[in-house]
Amino acid sequence: MPLLQNPPSRARWLRAAVLVAASTGLVAAALPAPTPLGIGDPLFPHLGNPGYDVLAYELDLTYPGENDRPLAAVTRIEALATEDLGRINLDFTRGKVSAVTVDDLPATYASSGEDLVVTPAVPVETGERVEITVVHTSDPTGPADTGGWVRTGDGLAMANQADAAHRVFPSNDHPSDKADFTFHITVPNGLTAVANGLPTGRENHGATTTWSYRSRHPMATELAQISIGASSVVHRTGPGGLPVRDVVRTADRDLLEPWLRKTPGQLEWMERQVGPYPFETYGVVIADADTGFELETQTLSLFERRLFTEPAYPEWYVDSIMVHELAHQWFGDSVTPRTWSDLWLNEGHASWYEALYAEEKAGKSLERRMRAAYTASDAWRADGGPPAAPEPPSSGHKISIFRPVVYDGSALVLYALRQEIGTDAFRRLERRWVADHRDATATTADFTALASEIAGKDLTAFFRAWLYAEKTPPMPGHPDWRSGPVDTVRSAPKPA
Template identity: 65%
Template sequence: MPHSPGARPPQHRRRLRRAALAAAVPLLLLTAAAPPPAPLGIGDRLFPYLGNPGYHVTDYALTFDYRGNDRPLEAVTTIEARSTERLDRFNLDFARGTVRSVEVNGARAAFSPVEEDLVVTPAHPVPRRTPFTVTVHHTSDPRGGDGGWVTTKDGLVMANQADAAHRVFPSSDHPSEKADFTFRIRAPKDLTVVANGVAAGRTTRGATSTWTYRTRHPMATELAQVSIGRSAILESTGPHGLPLRSVVPVGRRDGLAPWVAKTPEHLAWLERRLGRYPFENYGVLLAEATTGFELETQTLSLFEADLFTKRSFPAWYLESVMVHELAHQWFGDSVTPRTWGDLWLNEAHATWYESEYAESKGGRKLADRMRRAYEYSDLMRADAGPPAALKQPAPGKKVAIFRPVVYDGGALVLYALREKIGARAFEELERAWVDRYADRTVTTADFVALASKAAHRDLAGFLRPWLYDTATPPMPNHPDWKATGKPA
């Protein structure tokens, strides 16, 4: 029969209770363990997994070893950051590379790639509100397309918009995370390397050279640029002695130099409207690559070289495109959108000054362009959403946010605003905008607030439907303008 031990003394019951609690400790620890590594983001409505919570980046130091545009580059990314909370682990945005090792404050850290994130577990947690350093040894693979590295005829350039810098280097890849950058690129000595910012030295050992560049203003990851190839650097000066350095293929220097020489005039034209150029230098990068776009990387705007040699477009049009990318140095690069939903603040203004330049040089009236944009505005909004409330891009279609509604549709918002408050107040607003928010990030609400200040009245009620409604509001001073339901 079963043996009954009978009643136990109280002290024995206490021992059993302690033993039971001890046995439960591993179960409690298991229950409290951190969840499995997962991709994180800062909640951008259009790209929810971009950026990372728990810290802010202040500096990037990027080192690349280039041995050909058909193979991965060996790379080291060093990130200086400051925590906003205790970090037992944290995420970096990174894809398209192999991670060799990770260190946090000099100590080896565990890491786990998860989708397009790299989850890092430091040997010792990072306390809240503390500076810390992350060093990632990795490869950076230019193969595969879809943004990041772009292969040229004899090298590489970068095109990181809108969701692609983390295909090149580990980062907090969101425009709100502006930081200082240092680039060190090792390449065969017969190649030329150029990056954002100012040259800080070149050393040659044997068959290779190491080029160093540093930015003097904070920069969003999507604006980073490195050009590697058989290139010539064309140097000159712009207004008030601004250093200019442009990059062209060596074999096409003579044909492209006249286009490069137009840059000082473009700078002077924009400075008369916006005030001084906001960075340490400027230039155009004319690459032998097929991209289908031009891109405002900070201090060095990227263009397809063939754009200027095929004679498919009139000169005034090509110059207006150059002005568009140059205007982005103010709108988008210096004054940077805090979320991708604020993209219209970049493209509307660049389109505005492109159009004004086309009017002054090519006789294409801004008002005519805006009237046509108004005609198709409802269709643009139906296609991509209102200018400040874009539809989320479909998976694998991240560049779908760059739709006509943020270009001509956004410029139409500016035209309506100018019609409402008058040309003088509008011009004062534009200057105040780029001056007040230089080197900072902004939202659509910031623009509405500053526009109201410039107009000396609350414009939120006027601008809200222009920015957020699916139907285009009536255009001030133009009751005859009508939207059409017919596709362009």
């Protein structure tokens, strides 16, 4: 038999299979009732889904002009099957699904828990690429404290950490499955839409405009960002010609400029610490909303407006919080935790560089801050678990994993490590970490192995004590430091 010059697409093969099955009276084996799945993350066991690796998302959203009405949406997912799939589970809730196709063939679907369970016309085999298209709505009116869409004074923004991207769009909503993203956001004329990555086009349709963006680096779902509002996009240049763009309410453009112009200098400072910025652009979106936190969404960090307008916040403090979210672009965004128990690698590093910046630029002693953290450390561990084995989130409050122990409690681990291996080795470790794992996911075990390699000694016991023990170990170089009684220190969660 001669080889086909133009092999049919998989969709055409599937259509042929369906027709053959229908004509011969074949009946597929009955599948069990749809059920929510997960990949067994210790903190979010039902998050993510087995059997496939997402390669790319394409989100097409239409904003109706008011942020108390659902957006019309189409989500396209390109994935690679890692096992045979009679069904495909997607994380999705808080939206209505009207149609699903798998490789252009209509598929059946049902909701189960916070999963959308899709049954393709023909099962997907291991190693096959598959395209799933979901026509749905995306509802921004759910409880604000559960994440997803953030309703702002002039539109919407996103805050998807830790488990809320699937409250916006169907996805494999776990940081272990990073993918490329493309966005098309249609809004009424007069509004501006901005998303992660760089713009790829803008198309006017009369009364509306579609704004398109694409990421050049893979991204975890929890880091997706879309800002819609009466906004201005302020452009400037960062180190090495890096495009820097900030998104602010047009009415706040002049008010916030003193803060916005700080970013290029902060980028230069971070590059001196750990090496080149890992993405294609950076900037901040300042939302007119009270979220209670700031968030490191990839290439476009989310900030509350009041951080910059509240006189009670001193300038050095605001600067250091800006650096905290910037540091996350290396630690958490480019190098992403493989499980949520590895969160300390994100927040500990961001808090570390926040503190270093405050010491260098404002004279705020790092050692004094670390000694205070050491004093509180036993209480923090009792309150939420040790840094790399945090307790699960409390019921109905998923962001409660963002406890003090993963902030300064984890920066304290890095301080102890620097004391243990020396400043030069520590700096080499930091640079190697972000270079070796760029655009990938990594674990606490990976960090332990690299630190041991660079230090020239096995640090397994050191990390076991500092990351997993109930009590805080003695601080190298500071035998006089003591951690206070458990009931003397209680701190509220601070998601950032």
